[in-house]
Amino acid sequence: QSALTQEASVSGTVGQKVTLSCTGNINNIGSYGVGWYQQISRGAPKSVMFGNSLPSGIPDRFSGSKSGTTASLTISGLQPEDEADYYCSTWDHSLRAQVFGGGTKLTVL
Amino acid sequence: EVQLVESGGGLVQPGGSLRLSCAASGFIFSDYYMYWVRQAPGRGLEWVGRTRNRYNIYTREYGAAVQGRFIISGDELQMNSLKTEDTAVYYCARGEISREWYIDYWGQGTLVTVSS
Numbered sequence: 001q002s003a004l005t006q007e008a009s010v011s012g013t014v015g016q017k018v019t020l021s022c023t024g025n026i027n028n029i030g031s032y033g034v035g036w037y038q039q040i041s042r043g044a045p046k047s048v049m050f051g052n053s054l055p056s057g058i059p060d061r062f063s064g065s066k067s068g069t070t071a072s073l074t075i076s077g078l079q080p081e082d083e084a085d086y087y088c089s090t091w092d093h094s095l096r097a098q099v100f101g102g103g104t105k106l107t108v109l
Numbered sequence: 110e111v112q113l114v115e116s117g118g119g120l121v122q123p124g125g126s127l128r129l130s131c132a133a134s135g136f137i138f139s140d141y142y143m144y145w146v147r148q149a150p151g152r153g154l155e156w157v158g159r160t161r162n163r164y165n166i167y168t169r170e171y172g173a174a175v176q177g178r179f180i181i182s183g184d185e186l187q188m189n190s191l192k193t194e195d196t197a198v199y200y201c202a203r204g205e206i207s208r209e210w211y212i213d214y215w216g217q218g219t220l221v222t223v224s225s
Contacts, residue, residue, distance in 0.1 A: 002153065035211040037154070044200065044218055045146075045154065050211040087154050091210035097172055098144065098156040098210065 003028060003099035004088055011107040012078045020104045022071045022088030028099055032090045034071035036064060039103075040084040048086075049073055075106075083108040111135040111214045113201045118219030121191055129186040129219060131201030138184065139163040142204030144212055145179075145186050147197035147221075157186070157199070161209075191223045 005023045012018040022034055033051030040046075047055045049064040061077045071090075075082055088101040117129040131143070142165075145157035158171040160181045169181045175195075180187040188195065198218040205211040 032210050033208065037212070037215075039154075042148075045202075045212075045215050047211070047213050047215070050205065050208065050213070055213060085153075089154070089156075089210075089212070096170055098146075098159065100146075100154045100156065103153040 002102040003092060003095065003097075004090070004101035006086075006088060006101035006104045008102070009105045009107065011109055012075075013109045014078055014080060016078045017074065017076045018078055018106065019075075020073045020086055020088075020106065022073075022101050024069050024071075024090070024092075024099070026069060027094035028069075028090050028092040029066065029071055030069045031093055034064070034066060034088050034090045036062075036073045037087045037089065038084045039087065045087065078108055080108050082106060111203065113203065113214055113216035115199060115201050115216045115219040118199065118221045120222045120224065122225050123191060123193055123223055125191050125223075126187070126189045127191065127221060129188070129199055129201075129221070131184045131186075131216060133184060133201075133203075136203070141206060142209040143181075143184070144202040144204060145181065146200045146202055146212075146215075147195075148200070148218075149194070149197040152197075155197075159204070188221070191221075193223050195221065196223045197221060 036049035037045040114132040161168040201216040203214045
């Protein structure tokens with residue numbers, strides 16, 4: 001059981017806006033920003049969001065936010081190449097561990 | 110250009126040992142937190158451990174599943190007393206310079222199979 005909770009699957013059509021969520025507690029998301037990682041076809045993960053800031057090279061249709069102990073990754077104008085598994089992660093100062101969500105499978109219809 | 114290349118994966122018997130390496134280039138290794146993250150077949154990402162940077166005296170921290178069996182030393186991950194459940198792709202990754210809980214670069218991974 002993961003320390004962070006994500007939807008198992010989310011789907012959307014090309015051009016649609018979708019939001020993925022990540023829920024934790026005061027010791028992790030409540031204390032630190034959340035990173036989001038994209039994994040296409042079980043390849044190496046790729047960083048797509050640090051809190052609400054975009055890593056270099058990531059299109060601005062990706063955005064991030066946080067409210068309390070829940071973080072969100074929003075993709076506006078969904079593209080076929082966005083189909084992937086998405087993982088959220090942050091530090092948990094109580095567990096003294098980096099924690100991950102179980103991952104959300106995003107399907108582009 | 111930042112690059113992380115893992116090596117050393119392979120097949121090992123239960124109870125055996127294996128050492129993975131992470132060849133880093135394009136940045137000053139000692140300035141960054143470095144992570145090891147693994148992914149078992151069909152499963153999600155799992156934190157293995159990390160080493161802090163030189164400013165934090167290279168303190169190392171480990172996940173509960175590997176504590177006492179795995180050791181991070183510089184750019185290497187020494188894995189001892191391996192179990193079948195340690196079978197996974199192991200990734201080396203870098204923490205962002207000022208917000209080290211964000212992982213900004215990942216290697217391509219190396220597969221470790223623990224089986225008799």
